[in-house]
Amino acid sequence: MMAKQVQQDQLYIGIDGGGTKCRATIYSKQHGVLGTGLGGPANPLHGLERTLESIMVSTQLALQDAGLRVEQVHELNAGMGLAGVNLPALYDKIMQWDHPFQQMFLTTDLHTACIGAHEGQDGAVIITGTGSCGFSIVNGESVNYGGHGFAQGDIGSGAWMGLEATKAVLLDLDELGPTTRLSGTFKSHFNTLTAMGIAEQMAGQPSSVYAKLARLVFDAAEQQDEVALSIVTQGADYISRLAKRLLENNPPRLSMIGGLSEPLNKWLDPEIAKLVELPKQPPEMGAIYFAIKNVEQDLIKAN
Amino acid sequence: MMAKQVQQDQLYIGIDGGGTKCRATIYSKQHGVLGTGLGGPANPLHGLERTLESIMVSTQLALQDAGLRVEQVHELNAGMGLAGVNLPALYDKIMQWDHPFQQMFLTTDLHTACIGAHEGQDGAVIITGTGSCGFSIVNGESVNYGGHGFAQGDIGSGAWMGLEATKAVLLDLDELGPTTRLSGTFKSHFNTLTAMGIAEQMAGQPSSVYAKLARLVFDAAEQQDEVALSIVTQGADYISRLAKRLLENNPPRLSMIGGLSEPLNKWLDPEIAKLVELPKQPPEMGAIYFAIKNVEQDLIKAN
Incomplete structure (x- = not known):
């Protein structure tokens, strides 16, 4: 009975790591957004320890905000967008993390930003803040341009x-x-x-x-x-x-x-x-769509 | 008798600090260059401790090369050209150093490079290596342009x-x-x-x-x-x-x-x-000319 309920209304957490803050949103398909949390810097290129700490802080605050118990972290299916995980070494390091979630799906912050902006559909985004870069995903193929960092790239940022x-x-x-x-x-x-x-x-x-x-x-x-x-x-x-x-x-x-x-x-x-x-949804919602897609694909494969 | 001899043939050391090495040359007006020494990095902007250490290493090696005793460091009139000492705070810090020399005269590495290039006479220099900048000294007035550092200045470097x-x-x-x-x-x-x-x-x-x-x-x-x-x-x-x-x-x-x-x-x-x-002399000779000028001005004032 319990297992069936979970399957019907999985809990998701979308995490968007950034150079100054980390945003987390807990979501279920039935009830929508349940709660949000804000943590400190979470750019693994500037420190892995700090990133994982900020992820946990934002997660705990989101659980609290959603009225969920601390232990329910184990029920969360996490989607996570982090800078630099296009580098296989960094991707592997974070995937080796002994995380508390039910499952964890990791991709770049560009990817989750793009998925969020287009509410899970194909599209392209240009990010211009402190840095600049472009990303698109069309029919499962993603490309990115720019984003080579200060001071050698990031023109227009x-x-x-x-x-x-x-x-x-x-x-x-x-x-x-x-x-x-x-x-x-x-x-x-x-x-x-x-x-x-x-x-x-x-x-x-x-x-x-x-x-x-x-x-x-x-x-x-x-x-x-x-x-x-x-x-x-x-x-x-x-x-x-x-x-x-x-x-x-x-x-x-x-x-x-x-x-x-x-x-x-x-x-x-x-x-x-x-x-x-205009972007339809923020990057942390993109991270949720990313997790949902992966969980559902796994279910299809399992059946 | 001894005092008179010292006055007639003062010992000078010229020190040119740089980002990768520190050059020292010991010189007397009667005998010319007596010895040289080479030490490690001596850019006080990248570390004061290290700079003072490199100055002492190059000084000791120059004393040895000149066939002088270690204690004779106290007889040396030091001229010193270091990056960043145009900043009053850094100038004061180095002048507060409990140095072993008879006297120490401090100026920028640009100044000693310029004095060296023109054998103690007025002139201008452009330095283009890792960085770039321009310096001139004419009738006691010095100016400098550029040299604002990587990545915001140093064009042409x-x-x-x-x-x-x-x-x-x-x-x-x-x-x-x-x-x-x-x-x-x-x-x-x-x-x-x-x-x-x-x-x-x-x-x-x-x-x-x-x-x-x-x-x-x-x-x-x-x-x-x-x-x-x-x-x-x-x-x-x-x-x-x-x-x-x-x-x-x-x-x-x-x-x-x-x-x-x-x-x-x-x-x-x-x-x-x-x-x-072409530059006539290297920066460490410029540092020697700088020390000589200061010592002789002090003598004139004293008489």
Whole structure:
């Protein structure tokens, strides 16, 4: 009787790991979303221990929020989207984890974001936040472009814009490049009058710190600053090319996700901008769809 | 008698600290160079303890090479050029060091390189190796441009070229940028067929690792690869602008120092290229001239 009930209304947990937080959502097909939880950083490329800890924290909070008992973690079918698990070594390491779930299905954060955006259906996504990349899944085939990391890739991302702006300001202050109103903005922002004062504060900073400068670039572009316009246009052109590359695979939908999708939109190729549709569901729901699909496939195989 | 002899033929040590090694040269005006020593990394921005240790190792080796006794370290007037001591906090920290020398005179590595290149006279230098920057000293006034560090500054440097080439290859392999023969070269160099394979190996690498790719860019430029030509030309154009900026102060001489000065030369603005003269002495001799000048000024003040 119990086994049958479980089979009829399996419990799922969708986990979306990110560089700053980890989101977990508990769901059943009959009752929909039962509860959610928020944990700390969960990017295994920046630390596996921390990632697993954040997954457990968000899971426990989601169980509590759903009014479930702590032990019911063993009843959860987990779908999980994490950065970097396209690397077989990292995938294997996480799959070797002595996890508490009934089952665990692991894929990349891009994959779950894409599944979420299109409510489990085929489609393509472009993610532009601190970093940037493109992903599509069509008829079971996935491809991804970009996402090569700061400072060598991730064109059009917040970190890229912040870095390009910093380079331009340092050139201007040395009188070795075009003048830009960004120089005045940066002087105030960094509370310094010199190029060296800015360079020192930014040297060795992670991409997240550069990404915080992106809004200054958009502001200056709005004010028709040539240098800022050139940065925003270059970034948006890359994102438009990325979109066209993804469209070659004929995904039925295209969404943009991340903090820069809204400010970038008006700078995109108009042909692309009009194709972009809002994501239907967040990545943690994508992780749930991923788990459901795997559980149901296993059931089909078992019968 | 002894005191008089010391005054007549003071012992000097010139120390040039760098990111990978520390060079020390012992010198007297009467006898010229008495001995040299080579120590480990001595960039205080990457570690003060290590820097002081490398300074002492190179000093001891130079004393030994000069046939002097270990205790004679107390007779040495030290001139020292170190990165980052333009920052008052770092300058003060090193000056607070309980050093074993008779006296210690501290300045930036740029300053000693410039004094060395022009044998103690006024002049300008451009340094292009892993990083890049410009420095001039004319009538006691020094200025410097660039040198803002990887990845936000140091245009035209080895690390900058390596990064630009990596960006171009990743774009090409994603079919989101122009094709370049650098892609084939990088695939062999990194023993991988994919953009992600290259991105993973370069992610988070220090500037020195990017700088090692610079020679591949020069090779491809020689073979008329458009992308490599554009990188080398952009880098050389910046160095030419940097030179013109330094020439505004009317330095009597201009030298280029560092691993990229030779390969870059043919790509410079011909007006600049023909002005560039070879450095007369290495930076550690510049550090000696710096110490001599300070000791002699102190003597004048004392009399």
